[in-house]
Amino acid sequence: MLRKIRTILAAVMFVLITLLFLDFTGTLHHWLSWCAKIQFLPAVMALNVVVVAAFLLITLICGRTYCSIICPMGVFQDILARLNRKKNKYSYSKEVRWLRYPVLVVFIIAGVAGIGSIFQLLAPYSSYGRIANMIFQPVWKMSNNILAELAERADSYAFYSVDTWMRSMPVFVIAAVTLVVIFILAWRGGRTYCNTICPVGTILSFFARFSWLKIRFDEDKCKNCSLCSKNCKAACIDFKTHSIDYTRCVVCGNCIDSCKFGALKYTAAGPSKKTNKATDANPIDTSKRSFLLATALVSTAALAQKKKEKLMDGGLAELEDKVAPERQTPLTPPGSLSFQNLATRCTGCQLCVSECPNQVLRPSSDLMHLMQPTMSYEHGYCRPECTRCSEVCPAGAIQKVDKEEKTAIQIGHAVWIKKNCVPITDGVECGNCARHCPSGAIEMVPLDENDEESPMVPAINEAACIGCGACEYVCPARPFSAIYVEGHEVHKKI
Amino acid sequence: MEKKNITRRAFLKLFGAGSVATAASLAGCKSGNKAGSQAKQEYRNQVEPPVGQMTYRVNPKNKDKVSILGYGMMRLPSKVDNSDEFDQDMINKQIDYALAHGLNYIDTSPVYCQGKSERCTGIALSRHKRSEYFVATKLSNFNHDYWSFEKSKEMYHNSMKELQVDYIDYYLLHAVGGSMEEFNGRYVDNGIMGYLLKEREAGRIRNLGFSFHGKQEVFDEVLALDEKYHWDFVQIELNYLDWDYANEISKSNVDASYLYTELQKKGIPAVIMEPLLGGRLANLPQYLMTELKSRDPERSVASWAFRYAGTNEGVLTVLSGMTYMEHLKDNLLSYCPLKPLTEEEMRFLDKDIAQKIVGLENIPCNDCKYCMPCPYGVDIPAIFVHYNKCKNEGSLPMGVGDAEYRKHRRQYLISLDRVVPRDRQPDHCIQCGQCEPHCPQSIRIPRELAKIDEMIESLKRNPEGPEV
Numbered sequence: 001m002l003r004k005i006r007t008i009l010a011a012v013m014f015v016l017i018t019l020l021f022l023d024f025t026g027t028l029h030h031w032l033s034w035c036a037k038i039q040f041l042p043a044v045m046a047l048n049v050v051v052v053a054a055f056l057l058i059t060l061i062c063g064r065t066y067c068s069i070i071c072p073m074g075v076f077q078d079i080l081a082r083l084n085r086k087k088n089k090y091s092y093s094k095e096v097r098w099l100r101y102p103v104l105v106v107f108i109i110a111g112v113a114g115i116g117s118i119f120q121l122l123a124p125y126s127s128y129g130r131i132a133n134m135i136f137q138p139v140w141k142m143s144n145n146i147l148a149e150l151a152e153r154a155d156s157y158a159f160y161s162v163d164t165w166m167r168s169m170p171v172f173v174i175a176a177v178t179l180v181v182i183f184i185l186a187w188r189g190g191r192t193y194c195n196t197i198c199p200v201g202t203i204l205s206f207f208a209r210f211s212w213l214k215i216r217f218d219e220d221k222c223k224n225c226s227l228c229s230k231n232c233k234a235a236c237i238d239f240k241t242h243s244i245d246y247t248r249c250v251v252c253g254n255c256i257d258s259c260k261f262g263a264l265k266y267t268a269a270g271p272s273k274k275t276n277k278a279t280d281a282n283p284i285d286t287s288k289r290s291f292l293l294a295t296a297l298v299s300t301a302a303l304a305q306k307k308k309e310k311l312m313d314g315g316l317a318e319l320e321d322k323v324a325p326e327r328q329t330p331l332t333p334p335g336s337l338s339f340q341n342l343a344t345r346c347t348g349c350q351l352c353v354s355e356c357p358n359q360v361l362r363p364s365s366d367l368m369h370l371m372q373p374t375m376s377y378e379h380g381y382c383r384p385e386c387t388r389c390s391e392v393c394p395a396g397a398i399q400k401v402d403k404e405e406k407t408a409i410q411i412g413h414a415v416w417i418k419k420n421c422v423p424i425t426d427g428v429e430c431g432n433c434a435r436h437c438p439s440g441a442i443e444m445v446p447l448d449e450n451d452e453e454s455p456m457v458p459a460i461n462e463a464a465c466i467g468c469g470a471c472e473y474v475c476p477a478r479p480f481s482a483i484y485v486e487g488h489e490v491h492k493k494i
Numbered sequence: 495m496e497k498k499n500i501t502r503r504a505f506l507k508l509f510g511a512g513s514v515a516t517a518a519s520l521a522g523c524k525s526g527n528k529a530g531s532q533a534k535q536e537y538r539n540q541v542e543p544p545v546g547q548m549t550y551r552v553n554p555k556n557k558d559k560v561s562i563l564g565y566g567m568m569r570l571p572s573k574v575d576n577s578d579e580f581d582q583d584m585i586n587k588q589i590d591y592a593l594a595h596g597l598n599y600i601d602t603s604p605v606y607c608q609g610k611s612e613r614c615t616g617i618a619l620s621r622h623k624r625s626e627y628f629v630a631t632k633l634s635n636f637n638h639d640y641w642s643f644e645k646s647k648e649m650y651h652n653s654m655k656e657l658q659v660d661y662i663d664y665y666l667l668h669a670v671g672g673s674m675e676e677f678n679g680r681y682v683d684n685g686i687m688g689y690l691l692k693e694r695e696a697g698r699i700r701n702l703g704f705s706f707h708g709k710q711e712v713f714d715e716v717l718a719l720d721e722k723y724h725w726d727f728v729q730i731e732l733n734y735l736d737w738d739y740a741n742e743i744s745k746s747n748v749d750a751s752y753l754y755t756e757l758q759k760k761g762i763p764a765v766i767m768e769p770l771l772g773g774r775l776a777n778l779p780q781y782l783m784t785e786l787k788s789r790d791p792e793r794s795v796a797s798w799a800f801r802y803a804g805t806n807e808g809v810l811t812v813l814s815g816m817t818y819m820e821h822l823k824d825n826l827l828s829y830c831p832l833k834p835l836t837e838e839e840m841r842f843l844d845k846d847i848a849q850k851i852v853g854l855e856n857i858p859c860n861d862c863k864y865c866m867p868c869p870y871g872v873d874i875p876a877i878f879v880h881y882n883k884c885k886n887e888g889s890l891p892m893g894v895g896d897a898e899y900r901k902h903r904r905q906y907l908i909s910l911d912r913v914v915p916r917d918r919q920p921d922h923c924i925q926c927g928q929c930e931p932h933c934p935q936s937i938r939i940p941r942e943l944a945k946i947d948e949m950i951e952s953l954k955r956n957p958e959g960p961e962v
Contacts, residue, residue, distance in 0.1 A: 152912055157909070160908040312605050312608040313568075313606055313862070313863050313864050314606075314608050315608040315863075316866070316868075316871065316873060316918065317867040317871045318871075380916070383955075385956075422924065422926075428928065429925060429927065430925070432921075432922070435925075435944075474922060
């Protein structure tokens with residue numbers, strides 16, 4: 001029963017959150033963005049006290065149900081493990097402390113010190129997000145494009161074609177390696193990742209140890225058949241001593257179902273308290289200490305980040321692909337408040353990148369912020385009617401803004417590069433940047449103020465420019481635009 | 495025993511009846527076969543033009559017997575697997591088919607099809623006897639670099655080389671009509687006109703004429719030069735829309751009725767271009783199609799335009815850029831032989847139908863691609879053709895009051911993305927205006943693109959409902 005409920009809930013959660021990542025049409029996030037917002041680490045980063053407290057409380061009552069239902073990475077491992085059809089494939093193993101706790105410490109230090117890459121690499125939800133965004137979404141989009149092709153032949157508008165392109169090679173490699181590693185670990189040992197590497201798993205384990213409801217042995221009924229141990233994907237049941245390592249148990253219920261004698265029950269208080277006490281007695285001190293330490297560290301990390309916040313006929317002219325300019329200050333989306341806020345809060349889950357319909361957001365190529373989003377305008381610009389990334393971000397790295405607010409948020413300003421400007425290079429009239437500026441921040445003026453006949457070139461009112469990149473996108477100069485947007489460290493309201 | 499004994503009479507009777515029945519059944523079979531083959535023939539006749547039925551017109555100047563259908567080589571087919579290359583095999587096949595059905599006038603230009611048309615035409619025609627066809631090409635020296643005598647002469651001689659011929663049957667000054675300055679600059683001041691007249695005397699140009707797009711005063715003035723140059727023919731745009739409405743659609747165009755009448759006065763034969771307006775007259779809104787179809791359900795919508803263009807006796811030939819075999823077959827069906835329209839049918843087209851088409855307010859783009867390539871990559875004709883298509887289908891989002899705004903918006907944006915890549919859409923038009931002088935329809939291309947761009951921007955910004 002417990003197992004059935006868990007499986008159904010987990011499947012639903014997993015499908016929903018995966019759809020959230022796959023959807024490029026901008027419809028699902030209206031209903032599904034909560035799936036990302038209840039993820040533990042993003043909630044911590046967003047200082048979402050309600051969600052964090054709720055999960056800690058749930059863990060104190062029911063154990064690590066978060067890991068087996070909510071976390072997509074956890075459920076993903078269960079799915080991969082199921083592919084291995086071998087029966088009774090697991091066995092009890094000891095807790096790998098030397099890896100588990102140091103990883104948590106490294107993770108927290110990286111979080112506090114703002115070493116984004118390590119922090120994001122270890123975050124479980126973000127790892128899954130990267131796999132979903134970098135590997136699943138392109139496959140999803142390509143399938144959609146096949147349907148769009150068929151729809152076009154049938155003169156239907158049910159599907160439309162979308163572009164797929166390599167947004168970031170390093171992040172793709174990271175996602176692919178993660179996928180392979182997780183696959184191998186899950187195939188061989190079930191929840192090895194959750195119980196040796198995952199920092200969220202380790203944090204929750206401090207609470208799970210004290211949970212009110214637990215899976216408990218009825219020693220009178222147990223015949224020491226070992227089936228429970230062999231079916232425990234967390235490898236946490238030692239049938240010989242009738243002990244269960246509750247720091248690793250994710251309350252999946254597989255052991256209860258596998259026990260033929262009804263010797264395992266999910267209850268508030270077990271009949272054989274002695275054994276439990278005996279096994280618990282030893283590690284209790286260290287665990288209490290580490291629990292307090294961890295809570296303190298997590299909360300200070302979050303607090304620290306809150307402070308930093310802020311000639312012939314016909315044919316088509318060949319078009320050279322635009323090259324992304326090297327921006328001295330990277331662009332971050334409206335709602336991210338500042339580069340620093342994004343850098344410290346973003347868990348690198350790629351949900352915003354998945355959502356962006358204008359092909360503006362992509363993972364940064366900067367080593368320190370490898371998996372965090374950055375903007376560029378070769379394929380499109382940050383259109384005024386779109387606020388999707390701000391609606392989906394679960395970590396508070398991009399905070400919710402509406403369309404009206406967005407028109408007044410300055411994320412950067414346009415810079416003119418005289419030598420590329422076509423009125424000068426080609427001697428033609430242009431003004432495409434001025435015509436497409438949604439803020440009216442560009443005016444065309446004669447290059448030589450004393451000569452009305454001189455070429456008209458853009459004059460940018462930096463105070464009115466919001467940095468949306470419309471000018472950069474529509475600029476005819478190729479491959480280097482004659483006007484480009486330089487980011488601002490801190491976003492301003494204008 | 496008695497019963498088995500059949501008398502002679504009875505036998506004869508039986509035999510007679512049997513043979514009658516057999517004969518009848520045999521005859522029945524035979525007539526059944528006949529009906530079958532007749533049905534087969536009817537199917538065939540409906541789509542397969544007959545051989546040897548082509549209508550011909552006689553050139554009053556030199557008694558050339560010219561087929562009423564001429565092949566325009568401006569819209570050649572591309573290869574199916576590579577749209578950058580033209581499909582020479584298909585071109586050969588279609589030219590062979592056309593010539594076999596009596597077509598004998600082929601029209602090209604050095605600038606058509608990114609400059610590849612003459613070569614493709616030459617290859618296709620070189621497989622036929624020179625006496626079987628008349629070939630027409632043009633002095634397309636639009637570019638200022640080609641205004642010099644040497645460059646223009648080179649263009650003329652290159653045409654003969656590409657076409658693999660040592661004389662040209664019909665040679666045209668290409669697209670006269672912008673201004674007299676341009677006419678004089680391109681042909682008179684540089685002395686090329688004198689050279690061409692000499693070439694005509696020498697017989698290397700059998701007929702010399704000009705093609706016209708543009709202003710009436712230029713037409714009048716150039717036509718008056720007949721005294722001096724003796725135009726053998728003139729190529730004009732004529733169809734049931736341009737007959738009375740060309741000037742209404744664009745101030746700098748002249749009604750075909752005027753052009754044709756002026757040519758008739760001087761006895762100069764007219765070669766007709768754009769009989770179908772680049773396919774626009776074959777792609778009418780459903781209700782106009784129905785109106786035409788209900789008058790003649792067996793013939794195509796395009797057939798009306800071709801019969802209209804060919805009915806006037808002063809027309810030497812009607813050019814059609816037949817990209818596909820089915821275009822060629824359909825046009826041959828209309829002209830093998832030509833059944834001229836009655837006076838009433840002519841008025842029905844150039845009054846009733848034409849007026850309704852003008853009311854559609856389409857962008858008068860015939861997809862001739864003279865404006866292309868846009869140096870900044872915009873696919874101008876594709877954008878206009880798509881716009882007209884949506885407009886005629888009634889699926890253009892109409893702003894306030896459009897009950898189906900959301901559906902129409904989605905359709906417009908998706909279908910535009912399907913036919914024009916993002917970086918070739920109207921927002922990439924920089925309004926430099928380099929395309930505008932090339933448009934034979936005098937469309938104010940940058941302005942039209944800006945209008946469509948504004949509409950697209952408004953559609954993108956307002957997914958839920960139109961801007962109020």
